[in-house]
Amino acid sequence: MKTLSIKNERYSGTRITVMRLFSLGLSGLLLYTATKKVMDIEAFSAHLELLPYVGKTVAYMLTALVVLLEYGLAILILYRYRELWVYSLLLVLMMVYTSYIYYIMNYAPFLPCSCQGAFKNLSWDMHYVVNGIVAVASIMLWKLAKQQKKRKDETL
Amino acid sequence: MMNRLFKILPILAIVVGIGGAWASQAEDSPCQTDGTPGYEKIEEGLPNPTDAPINEPNMQSVGTLGTTFECNSQQPQTCFWTYAPGHPEAVDNWIECIGERQPKSN
Numbered sequence: 001m002k003t004l005s006i007k008n009e010r011y012s013g014t015r016i017t018v019m020r021l022f023s024l025g026l027s028g029l030l031l032y033t034a035t036k037k038v039m040d041i042e043a044f045s046a047h048l049e050l051l052p053y054v055g056k057t058v059a060y061m062l063t064a065l066v067v068l069l070e071y072g073l074a075i076l077i078l079y080r081y082r083e084l085w086v087y088s089l090l091l092v093l094m095m096v097y098t099s100y101i102y103y104i105m106n107y108a109p110f111l112p113c114s115c116q117g118a119f120k121n122l123s124w125d126m127h128y129v130v131n132g133i134v135a136v137a138s139i140m141l142w143k144l145a146k147q148q149k150k151r152k153d154e155t156l
Numbered sequence: 157m158m159n160r161l162f163k164i165l166p167i168l169a170i171v172v173g174i175g176g177a178w179a180s181q182a183e184d185s186p187c188q189t190d191g192t193p194g195y196e197k198i199e200e201g202l203p204n205p206t207d208a209p210i211n212e213p214n215m216q217s218v219g220t221l222g223t224t225f226e227c228n229s230q231q232p233q234t235c236f237w238t239y240a241p242g243h244p245e246a247v248d249n250w251i252e253c254i255g256e257r258q259p260k261s262n
Binding site for chain 1: 169172210242
């Protein structure tokens with residue numbers, strides 16, 4: 001019984017370490033992308049203007065919203081990495097980004113240069129891959145956080 | 157030991173995330189970035205473009221840098237134009253990239 005308990009504790013410790021490391025990576029990525037957007041805020045806003053019904057003012061408001069959301073999520077992932085809703089929010093954000101890329105690539109009147117994006121040499125197609133990796137990581141972290149929460153509830 | 161490390165790592169993530177973005181700023185030039193959509197003037201004598209490509213009748217697509225063409229930067233001529241609103245290098249939203257345009261060799 002004691003051996004089983006020690007094994008469970010070790011497993012739980014490993015799970016928390018994995019969660020911590022992945023959350024650090026995701027958080028660093030979000031901080032990086034948000035800062036890049038702030039540094040090239042005019043360009044990012046101009047790209048958002050390609051969306052239907054989005055004028056200059058709405059584009060600026062969306063830019064501010066996206067940047068604040070990314071910084072906020074990064075801090076939450078760093079310090080609230082056991083919360084399930086944080087990863088759900090990240091997954092929703094990735095789905096919105098993927099829809100935006102799909103629109104840009106298929107329906108925008110022209111393809112803007114992606115040079116002002118998060119990664120210098122990342123083509124628009126490759127953004128799908130990055131979004132997919134982040135989405136898979138957030139699902140994995142969500143599952144780990146859920147298991148951790150369940151385990152914590154059981155011990156109480 | 158582990159707990160102390162995990163207290164330092166969030167600060168490290170913040171420094172690396174924000175610092176990395178600042179450090180990579182200087183490298184971002186559409187003229188050197190693969191995947192940049194390129195345009196050329198249909199008629200050379202006309203003024204430089206100012207509007208988005210769809211509204212510029214004198215501009216036509218030449219493909220994307222690194223995929224369909226490359227620029228030999230030794231030659232002082234226009235390799236391609238790219239629409240990059242808000243970019244610090246842009247004049248009237250467009251950037252003129254210098255070099256000789258050559259088809260991308262595989």
